[in-house]
Amino acid sequence: DTGVSQDPRHKITKRGQNVTFRCDPISEHNRLYWYRQTLGQGPEFLTYFQNEAQLEKSRLLSDRFSAERPKGSFSTLEIQRTEQGDSAMYLCASSPGDRGLGSYEQYFGPGTRLTVT
Amino acid sequence: DAKTTQPNSMESNEEEPVHLPCNHSTISGTDYIHWYRQLPSQGPEYVIHGLTSNVNNRMASLAIAEDRKSSTLILHRATLRDAAVYYCILRDYNNAGNMLTFGGGTRLMVKP
Secondary structure: OOOOEEEEEEEOHHHHHHHOEEEEEOOOOOOOEEEEEOOOOOOOOEEEOOOOOEEEOOOOOOOOOEEEEEOOOOEEEEEEOOOHHHEEEEEEEOOOOOOOOOOOEEOOOOOOOEEOO | OOOOOOOOOOOOOOOOOOOEEEEEOOOOOOOEEEEEEEEOOOOEEEEEEEOEEEEEOOOEEEEOOOOEEEEEEEEEEOHHHHHHEEEEEEEEEEOOOOOOOOOOEEEEEEEO
């Protein structure tokens, strides 16, 4: 088990461009989460998947953001028409989701740092 | 999720114990207390969690007040590698989504 991986680790893009990030969760974890973290703040929840179904989205996830998890394995997060305010660390986490609802931990990837110029 | 309050920062000397406090006066009966930490340039890392009783694992101990309105994360011997931001998070047992709601956390600095 190699843990949660994210690609790329760093992305610099110009305002108005589209970007896509990928997350590979721990195998057999059926829950996958996306968070965003700006400098000096704690991570903020964006969205989560139970297998391939996207079950909840934060108000932070504007129409320019879309996430998918085809076949319930890896996930992608796309940002269209990027803005400077999108500059942040994008974190992915996974969890097994099959124990008591409040108890199991989430395993985070190293994050993708996005800089919009 | 109910809110937690933590000091912004704490300092410790290497090889000494560290007690990181967390107040959660509005905790409900179905809230688990979770601790995560985030080392520089890394994603958060699970440390420990508990419901009512004190808990120990290889990383730390969690002491939970009898009324559950506060808890303390205990690092028995701080090392330089423990310098991180520590987050105390409440997670509702009944929350199907179980996303984590992070506050500002406590930045722990460890002096050699």
